[in-house]
Amino acid sequence: MTIFKTNSKITRTTNNKQPRMTNSDTINLGLTCDMHVHLRDNEMCELVTPTVREGGVSVAYIMPNLQPPITTAEQVKEYKDKLQKLSPETTFLMSFYLSQSLDPEVVGQAAKEELIQGIKCYPAGVTTNSADSNVDPNDFSQFYPLFEVMQREGLVLNLHGEKPSCDNDNDHIDVLNAESKFLPALQKLHRDFPTLRIILEHATTKDAIDTINEINKDVKNVEDVVVAASITAHHLWLTVDDWAGNPLNFCKPVAKTTRDRHALVEAATSGKPWFFFGSDSAPHPVENKARYLGVSAGIFTQKHAMAYLAQVFDKVGQLDKLPSFVSNFPLTFYQMNERRKSMIVSPNDNVVLFKHKHIVEEKTVSNSGNITVVPFQPGFELDWDVKFV
């Protein structure tokens, strides 16, 4: 049971046609968000962009790790236009890729014009398309002038919170402790920029959950959260056992232990507004997943995003916590209620979750037949489905 005074303006204004319902068979999730989405480029983009809405998501925050990465206003405009054409009813929130090439003044201007709502930070070498990054997670000081501007303009800093693996006399870092080792850097950033809005993206460990809870221990109102963690659907399902021998379930950060998974489920269903949904849905062509070396990291959950979440929330008897996790908490953190209200393309969207058993398809294929993506949990029978009302 949440202890927070929630600001539910958004859900009240957008739910004016239909009050929130929570009975055993139907749940109104309100105006739903997925605050961590990879839509790629070219034919893959055409294939997956419509699945945002299919999965029950109205507002999507889009990752900038294309090749080349998105670092200019022109790239953002062009990419957003393309996405909007592919899915006219979806609200796309856009981001820059953190890089030394970003000019703080240009960033400030892009923020004022609401071209971008945040900047994504990928430490060099930790995940897909991060090889070009020159971000050293041991020393963010080169970006402090930029972070000053971001703090002032209310931009969100989206952190891929992992240190790169290393094995030397000073430190031992691998994919299992990479997130835990990053947490002191997150805490320092928050100390140095106390009002900068920071998200530890796709949290995977009990250590991360504990750290985010600690940072927020004195927060009383939803609006006062400045450091949050996004949580994916797949990390609520998976542990290390599920990707050992199953490259389809391999992603970065990797799923950890049962103890960690339990901490994530507890956080997602806690009603604490500093935990909200970001799917990190990351499609790859099937041939890049079915390899014996160099499998691409990423799991495609977009097409059933809300249903995957509902499956877990239901199992632990916390379905009534799902609306806040996917709507009020992320909307409030991204200041969509007042400042960015006009950006919402379909403000009257209500996503209704209803009981309907359906099987996750074995694959999703592009129109040309050139790209096949295998979704998360192919063949699994999900208990819930979604519709927009």
Add this chain to the structure above:
Amino acid sequence: MTIFKTNSKITRTTNNKQPRMTNSDTINLGLTCDMHVHLRDNEMCELVTPTVREGGVSVAYIMPNLQPPITTAEQVKEYKDKLQKLSPETTFLMSFYLSQSLDPEVVGQAAKEELIQGIKCYPAGVTTNSADSNVDPNDFSQFYPLFEVMQREGLVLNLHGEKPSCDNDNDHIDVLNAESKFLPALQKLHRDFPTLRIILEHATTKDAIDTINEINKDVKNVEDVVVAASITAHHLWLTVDDWAGNPLNFCKPVAKTTRDRHALVEAATSGKPWFFFGSDSAPHPVENKARYLGVSAGIFTQKHAMAYLAQVFDKVGQLDKLPSFVSNFPLTFYQMNERRKSMIVSPNDNVVLFKHKHIVEEKTVSNSGNITVVPFQPGFELDWDVKFV
């Protein structure tokens, strides 16, 4: 530097033509052993059996997890005959698959006739072809009459030392802690059968190394070791990072952290006679490794077994510890020096390691072309090669 009084009868008698040399370019390893070998059946068996010798191994202990598993004297005779025809100069030590179907009297007779030298225990569901096992690692008591016979007859109990994964109120076990969670069961077995020869196969954790050291803390002579751990080549190379996204490096038990890898290298190069070589070389057709779900667990190291080891021992400046690790220690543990001396097919074998850079091939293909196996570290340049003299 080892503190042990070593019984080097074997190396003296078999090395009578050529004294052990240790200079910078050539090392005589003596009569070499690989005490954990999977040779499979049918065409795969024909492909990989000759690679035992190619990899520099004279004496091989053969795993019984065929389908159906080897549980009778007839199966052992037939399988050994087949292997011997495929590689006439190799010494094959044979084993039974631990199962309720094993009659202690039959086992005792097979031991007396030296048909088998040990019995392999696979807890149900932990690795390749273990699904049929009915072994509950939480309670070995059903096998105590059998273990009595094994202890009396000097048979080795080869333990796949992992508990099956579980996630319930009582315990959380995953592929990362499965070995550590098994160690109390090993300790209990040793307490209950203090002279039963037990090998914790393919040790992967610092916890396992510490446990084996603790059990042997009062052992003064090589001949007095009754509880040992075998160590593979690949676990000296790999950590979790290497199989995350690289199914070729996926095996059971999985490679763990850098801390664990360092402990294994330290153990293998320690000169302690309770650590010796067992490759757990486990070939799979490439199509079973390049999958997005259900990748087969196992790494094929047979063809370059000694070279893979030498690469690591050399890197840490401990090449002089390699001969004991692959010869005297395993030969002594398996009582090959006196009791089973006559079993050695090529008693005058000496394997010489010599400096010779060579590239690991990209694949090994059966004569028919039907089976392709990708070896460990394809394309890697190894510094050492082997020859029999």
